[in-house]
Amino acid sequence: MTALDNAALRAATGAADGEQDRRAEIYRSAARIFHRKGYHATSINDIAAAVGLTKAGLYYYIKGKQDLLFAIMGFAMDQLDEQVIEPARRVQDPQTRLETIVARHAQLITQDSSALTILVNELEGLLPDDRADIIGRQRDYVDFIADTLAALRDEGKVVGLDPTVGAFSLVGMILWISRWYRTDGRLDGDEVVAAVTRMAISAVLSRGDYTSAGNPQESG
Amino acid sequence: MTALDNAALRAATGAADGEQDRRAEIYRSAARIFHRKGYHATSINDIAAAVGLTKAGLYYYIKGKQDLLFAIMGFAMDQLDEQVIEPARRVQDPQTRLETIVARHAQLITQDSSALTILVNELEGLLPDDRADIIGRQRDYVDFIADTLAALRDEGKVVGLDPTVGAFSLVGMILWISRWYRTDGRLDGDEVVAAVTRMAISAVLSRGDYTSAGNPQESG
DNA sequence: GCCAACCTACCGGGCGGTCGGTAGACTACT
């Protein structure tokens, strides 16, 4: 749950030691509250109160509400790059790569969905330039999945499925986890990740060709 | 695109004829703007301007912003009941029933996603009682899908898939359509509906048992 | 003359954000 520490580290440009902790706490709290109430319904006062500051005190650490949102989304996107895309890129076999993508993305969400959920739900809260930046990175991600599906099609494992539609559909399935998964629920995170990964692979592979291509979890 | 006319009909309790059109236009516009900008980011003035009224003029037709939101969500839920759940309930065969659910729900979204998307994205904008109402109806829907998956499991067509996880995952896949489908895109609505339905069925059915159980579109 | 269908003008309040301060830790110089 120290997921946003890096975001604060990136955001602070050459500040003292203790400041890092405080700033990280602010970003984490903001992400949690944005996630729960939504960006527009969250006031700067809400965030300030959550970290035990006044509004004016909070502004010592942040530039503004929109920068806060953009920083959180940027961090979430970095997380996706580092924990999902980069590891998957190193996997050659398309099916194993797809399993890696789905499992790792799902795993991120079951671990801490705040930033990743804000990333997809609060795009309209950003300034146009920032939004273009984030949307571009999201499109790259979908393209990456679509390319993987196209590779599976070239192998004959996927038949008659539009790679783009397939990619979007898988992403939707994964993102939706954050809406129904509860840490204290009937299934634990690993079980949910496994179930969703199995469904995702089954959704795209054509009948009669499926054999598990290994456990993509082992590389994390 | 006259999808919200009924909402206005339900909302207006014994008013004159012409008022219906105006009220319907207001609900439709509000749904469109809520969908585009989000509930909290939309002001009453935005809606008033969109229908060519001042804010005070708008209040002649509506009770308040939150009632507007609840009415739109209630309409969306009614739509789901009438266009998806009820038709599917009349289908006996579980697999055909599942196909009916997915195809009809997807179809609703490709036709006009405003109300249905607001329904899932703006829950926190409601008053507690209203929210409880909507959430209850949504849970009923997921349970209905889960029951259908359980029936498929009893037939041996689904193996090793938790019905609840399966239901949520399918719902996520369907709802996400509203985020990427464009009316003027490469694929038309029917193609998208068909592709997603195929993926959904493929996602839940166990290998080697799938045969298309008919075209669920023909009953609508 | 009446009523549906609006409008102008306004209200209290909360918003994001800023300003001028200041307590206290730390440093520098005598």
Added chain:
DNA sequence: AGTAGTCTACCGACCGCCCGGTAGGTTGGC
């Protein structure tokens, strides 16, 4: 050792703005 200066980490008070909502008209068709 004492003290003046400096900087970090805040706070109280305030700003202008816009919000949802309302009071009290006005107008045009019946």
